Amino acid sequence: MAVYTEVSDEELAAFLDGYDIGGLLSCKGIAEGVENSNFLLHTGGGYFILTLYEKRVDANDLPFFIGLMEHLARRGVNCPQPVRNRAGEALGELAGRPAAIVTFLDGMWSKRPDARQCGMVGQALARLHAAGADFAMSRANALSVEGWGPLFRAAETRADEVLPGLPVLLAGELARLQHDWPTGLPRGIIHADLFPDNVFFLGGKLSGLIDFYFACTDALAYDLAICLNAWCFEADASFNITKGMAMLDGYESIRRLDDAEVAALPVLARGAALRFLLTRLVDWLNRPEGALVRPKDPMEYVKKLRFHQQVTDARDYGLRR
């Protein structure tokens, strides 16, 4: 649940004066998302989402995100569309933060995804990769293997608080991934955070994707590895191969993985698990006193990482060949 920044009525009114979306009728903070402050706006022009960009979002990256959402929509991906103000800008400043208004997207995210939904996500991810292929901008993935060392060092001395022995586990895994991390895989635009709360369903169909604020240029199969982590484990951290199979089948029905990607999938899945383990760990160890947002439990990804450490073949995730 996230509203980090309070916006005064005067600031909001002045900000909206710059847009041609009618007068303000209502503005309510939304109790979702953990990175930014989100508000549901009702104006004479309809319903919109107002986002104030908080931690981890670099204002310099916002033109990339905004441009990507516009590009993807033109390629048929249903995602929020930035609303441009009277000056033609999709980005402004509100309450000292970069801020944007995007269209309101109907749909519900699935709190307990089933295999059918995993299949639809696999398809949607492959379509996203295809749609991004001709996007002109690029953005390095700050949270790929080069970024994990600094995260590890930020958490190393206190990681024992979460689990005795965790620093050793992390150091070993990090060293191994730094050695084994694949290069030369097909690259392109990846979402990089396509968790269940970023995928909307409506009437039994996948209806839209949101939250492109980790999107970047990286190995396409790494995005799939992130989704296997985010969608195909049960609450007890056991891997559900039926879901994995559905997701991989869905993905490959649109874009077939090449041999190098298939071979790399286990190490990509380990890397994805380590990435979310490290960011959660840092958030957990640095949660402010009295914070209104409960940091996500890093232990979930310790368990997922241990699963991946046993995997040697993409068939263990459900790949059927």
Add this chain to the structure above:
Amino acid sequence: MAVYTEVSDEELAAFLDGYDIGGLLSCKGIAEGVENSNFLLHTGGGYFILTLYEKRVDANDLPFFIGLMEHLARRGVNCPQPVRNRAGEALGELAGRPAAIVTFLDGMWSKRPDARQCGMVGQALARLHAAGADFAMSRANALSVEGWGPLFRAAETRADEVLPGLPVLLAGELARLQHDWPTGLPRGIIHADLFPDNVFFLGGKLSGLIDFYFACTDALAYDLAICLNAWCFEADASFNITKGMAMLDGYESIRRLDDAEVAALPVLARGAALRFLLTRLVDWLNRPEGALVRPKDPMEYVKKLRFHQQVTDARDYGLRR
């Protein structure tokens, strides 16, 4: 910010099947309110608020609240309207809680109310009192003077944690109010919680009132005393008599206080301050570890109470006669 209860997609779909408001398109938790869980619903029939009633709301009282909102709307008070399901019921059960759907009310609450808004609130409060006069149901005020003793005893031994000497201050004030509390004042339906976040403004006018879940039958002037506490102090807990004057003028432009009410206003204001001080204190001392809702600071009402303790005449609040 409040979403205490997570609702599964299946439960929500089953609940909405009972209503004739179209298919579910979106459901987002709202980061406002501290007593109940609120969600913004978008359905084929429009936008609605779904409320799950949590702590402090007794399910047996809900027919009173629902009936009151319907009655007030018929009398011209703009407030959320309960939506009845196919069985004609305005109340159902969802995720193990009593739940209701009400219409979505446009408008923005004022984070920094000015004197003009205080005047409009005074008027709206008097109109609410008039509109409630012929409401057939009644409900005792569980948080009036009889309820403060148990609250005090629940907080007594640990109140020192908030402020050294606070137990003595509270015991003295409680004894005095139990002795001085007025009886025989004009009674009727009061809102009992008309704080700024429960009053919406739109286009410079007061557009609606929400959150009737403390409404009850009590002295009308006590409701005004609550509003003086809630609206007419500055952030540093100094009383702004210009705002008090605007509020009292506004109220009396619709309903003139009688002599007994004028005489009782200082003690009613002390009582109102003690009531919010005690409930905030209990919430503060019992805030759960890792709670996502920050309890309101009881010290704000210690300072307000101290102001009221110096007041001997309603003119000190801005009454102009």
